[in-house]
Each structure stands twice: as C-alpha cells, then as structure tokens.
Amino acid sequence: MILLLALALVVTLLGGVLVGGWLDRVVAGRGAGPLRAAAALAVRGSVRTEAPDDLLQRLAPILYLALAAVGLSVVPFAPGAALVESPVGIVIWGSCEALTIIAVFLHGWSPNAPFPLIGAYRYVAIALPVMLPSMFVLIAAALPAESLSLSAIVESQRDIWNVVRQPLGLPLFVMVGLTLTLRGPMDYADAADMAGGTSAEEGGGARLAWEIARLAMLVSVSAVAAAVFLGGPLGPVLPGPVWLWFKTAAVMALIVLAGTSVTRTTPSRMLGLIWTIVLPLSFLHLGIAGVLAL
Amino acid sequence: MILALVLFAVWSGWRVFVVDSMVRASFSLLASFVAVGGAGVLMSASYIGVATVFMMAVEMMVMAIFMVAFMMNPAGLNPMSMVHQNRLSMAAGALAFLGLSAAVLTADLPDRPVPPETRVVFDLGLELLGPSMLIFETAGVTLLATMVGAVVLSSQQGRFGSADEGSRPPGLTENGEPAGRVPDESGGHHMHHGGHGDHGGDVDGASDHGQGHDHGGHHHGHAAKGDPS
Amino acid sequence: MTLTIVLLGASALIGIGLYGALSQQSFVMLMMGLELMLNGALLAIMGFWSQGIGGPPEAQLLAIIVMAVMAVEMAIGFALVVAVYRKRQADVTESLGTLKG
Structure with missing residues (x-):
C-alpha cells in the first residue's frame, strides 16, 4: 500500500511537471514544448559567478523539490489514503510553505551577485507576510473537519465542497500558490524586471533543476488546494486518484492563468496590499468559517 | 533514528558557531531545530514537533536577514x-554539558512511554481550549505585548522626535572619543570649512568634501584622530 | 534508553548554546546561542513528556511556553538591537558599557 502510494506520488509529480510545462506554453502562447525546452537548457553550459556559496547553491533546488514532494505526501489519493497519514497534515504543509521561502532565499543568496540577491530580499519581504493569510485559510478549512489532518478535511467535504462553503478560501490560496511557485503578480524572486532575479546568473543543468522544482511545487500546491477546497479524491464513478488528478490539473491551470493575467505591482505597494487588505480579508474569512462551523 | 536526529541536531548546533557565513550559521541553527522537531515527531509529539519546524523556519529567515544586516563580512568570504x-x-x-550529562546518567530516569493509542493532538486541543486555557491565553497576550514592544522599540519616529536624534557611538574609553562611524549631521559642512585649512593646498573639492564629512561631529582639534584613513 | 539519548543531546545543545551566548561579541550571534539553549530545553521537555511521564496533554503546554519564549526573545531582542544601533551605532557587546539612554 505504502509502495503504491509512493509510486502515485512520483507519477503525480512527474506527470504534473510535464502538464505544468505544457500549460505554461499554452497560456503564455510562446516557447518550445516542455521537453524540448528542458533539453535545450540541459545542453547549455552553466555559469559560474565569483565566489559563490556552492553548498547552498546546490541545496536550493534540492530543498525546493523535496518540499514539493513532502507537501504532496500529506495529500490523500483516495479517501483516507495519504502517503503520510498524519494528524497534523496541514501543519506539515505549512512548514513546507515556510521552508520554501528559505529555499528561494538560498537560491538568490548563493550566487553572490546583485540581481539574485535583490530578488531574494524582495521575495522574502513579500512571502513572509503571505504566510499569515495562508495559515488562516488552512485553519478555516480545518474548522468544519474538526481536525488538522488532510484526510479528515477531505472527508468533511462529502456533502458540500469547501470552495462553496468558504468562497474566499480558494482565491486567497491561489495567491499563496502564486507566491510559492514564483509566478505572475507574486513573482518578486525570478521576475523579468530583475533580469531573472534569483535565476539571473544561472544556466544549464542548475537552471533546469530550479525550473523543474518550481513546476513540482506548482503540482504540490495545486494538489493541496484540490484536497482542501475541491474535495480531493471524492467524486462519483471514477476512482479517487483520477479525480484528484483532474482537480489538481484544474487548479494548476487556474494558477498559471492568474499568473499571466494579473500584473505585478511594486514590492512596497504589494506589501501594503497584503497587510491592509488581504490579511483583514483572511481574518474575516476565518471568522465566517468559524461561525458557520459552530 | 532518534539517535541520528539528535546527533544531527547537536552537530548543526555546533556548526552555528564555526562557520564563517552568517547565512550558513542561521540555517545551521534552523537545521538543528528541524532535527529536534523531527525527534519530537518520532516521540509522538507530532503537533509540537511540526509546529517547531514551521515557527523556526520563519524565525530563522528573519534571523538570517538581521545577521546579514548587522555583521561585517556576512557572507564569510574572509x-x-x-x-x-x-x-x-x-x-x-x-x-x-558535563554537569547535565552526569545528572542524566546518574539519575534514575522514569520509563513510562506514551501509550501508542493516545490521540495526542486531539487531547492537546481539548487541553488548550479547556483546563489550560489561561496558560494559552497568557502566551497569546504576552505575544501581543511583544509585538507592541518591538514596534515601539524599533520605530524610528517616536513621540519625542526621531529615535536617532543626538545618536552618538559609545567611547572607546570612558567619556572618550566615539568609536565607529559617526552619523551625518548638518554640522559636517561646518566642519568641512574648519578642516579645509588642515588639508592646505588640496583644492579638489569633491574629495575634500568627502573627508570633511567624515570629520563631522568630532572636535576640531581631534579631527585627525577620528580619521578612518 | 531513548530518554537517555535525548537528554544527553539536550545537554550538549545547552552546553554549545551557553558557549555561544558567552563568547560571541555580536548581539545577533549571542541571540543564536540563547536560541540554541532553548532548543535543548525543548528537546528535553519533549523527551520527558513522551518517554518519562506517559504523555499527559497538559505537559505539552510547557513546550508551547518555550516556543512562545523563543518568539518573544527574537522579537524583543531584534528590536533592542535596532534601537541600540540607532542610538549608539553599536553592534557588538564591547561597545555598550552602559544601557543609559
């Protein structure tokens, strides 16, 4: 059973990375297919900056990818069947979110170059406050389930999905997803206005690893959103994993679409938006969810 | 497994004070916390263990930024x-270490593990919002007071004007010459004229202006003493 | 056996943390030493809770208090470092003989 679930996790991550690369191409409407782009990156030479922190540079994409895998491991593929069936599933996911900020910071810090460093600082300033709405949204989803376990949260959505019961949850979580996957309006790390930000000085295999980790995190955050708001593996006729895959792909498309259709503002204005609008909104969301769950 | 985690926690804790790079030091400390959290999860304290990882990840991120801000040579290049x-x-x-270890080794340690069927997280939740609510709320109010205190301490604009008004580095000796950098003051320009004579013959306005600025805030006679070059 | 290992590890962490808190000149590194000592305390508490006293729920409150203490120490510590640096331009303990404003 455990082997089967581990296999499902690997298949989901690999397939999801491919689907994510394909979505990026379709939505952005340019570039080569994901496999060809990966091959092109892989054969390109890598860049070496002056006095980089080699250990942390290698660690960053590995940590990012590992966090995506750990985050996905708490998502149930069938009702009550996650690889890591923990009573504190969403806290584990929250830890993955927090550690993702560190992975991105390390990626920007280690090359010892200005653009990556500025990208890393900007990202940390934006991503740390984004953790707060993320926690409130997840806690709100845990209230009707009366449990921190993702399986219990899925189980609590048998009658009505959380996306209906807590309508603010999914949009707020999509914002968290944009932050974690460095996309669109929340991409303060790898943005084009910084010549690639934390990836500015990177090419070849290292860049490829980073892009794969980014797409893996997109799969992971979408799977969590599917489980928390769209009932995860619950659905008629088709088996659980298939439903989860469909819903994950839908959330991935939503995040990719939101990433390309919303523009990015300056970090200071975004910081103001997060603290004065998004955070009170998530408080309100939590309050409503709490009253409804009584 | 627990042994490996504990050893890793101690090793990375030791690394904190050995590595040159401040970012590495902060994240070594984080690795130590993560290992302790993992050991906690293995010892069936799943909520406390995972919450430690979550909290410390955010805390050490902030720590790393402060380390870079306040340390010379933060990247450990030298x-x-x-x-x-x-x-x-x-x-x-x-x-x-030796004293505590001796106490551990000589004491008759109790041996009553958590029964495997305990619903640890469920019980903790009931405890937090039931009998121990006062403790929980006290922690909450303490954190609120901390937030207010931190903002008051670190805000630049206070009730009585700017926080760094009249800022003066401590002396190297008692009531002595200030150490470190001297903040820019409007007096710097005044000093600039005073110092002009000392540099006699130097007519390069730009470089002289910069040096005069460095002297700002020192006594006239001691201008040369505080010159960092 | 587990409890012995855990407690020995905790005492090692406290020892290293004490060394750091006493020896480091920089305020920020000093705080890392304090954090490491609290880390050791947290490990010891979790060890005792799970192996020594049969896991009563109220004992986990102690661990939560330690975590709150860590948060308070960080927040107030950094605020003090910022305030002291503004006033005195001091970032190492030596340059701060007195706390008088």
Missing part, C-alpha cells in the same frame, strides 16, 4: 572570529 572570553566560555559550556 575567515573571521568575533569572540571574547573564549576560554571561559568554552569551560562554562563544557561544564554545563
């Missing part, structure tokens, strides 16, 4: 050591 009373500290640390 080896450096900023310690005082090193021998004494080592002795104190070793003594603490």
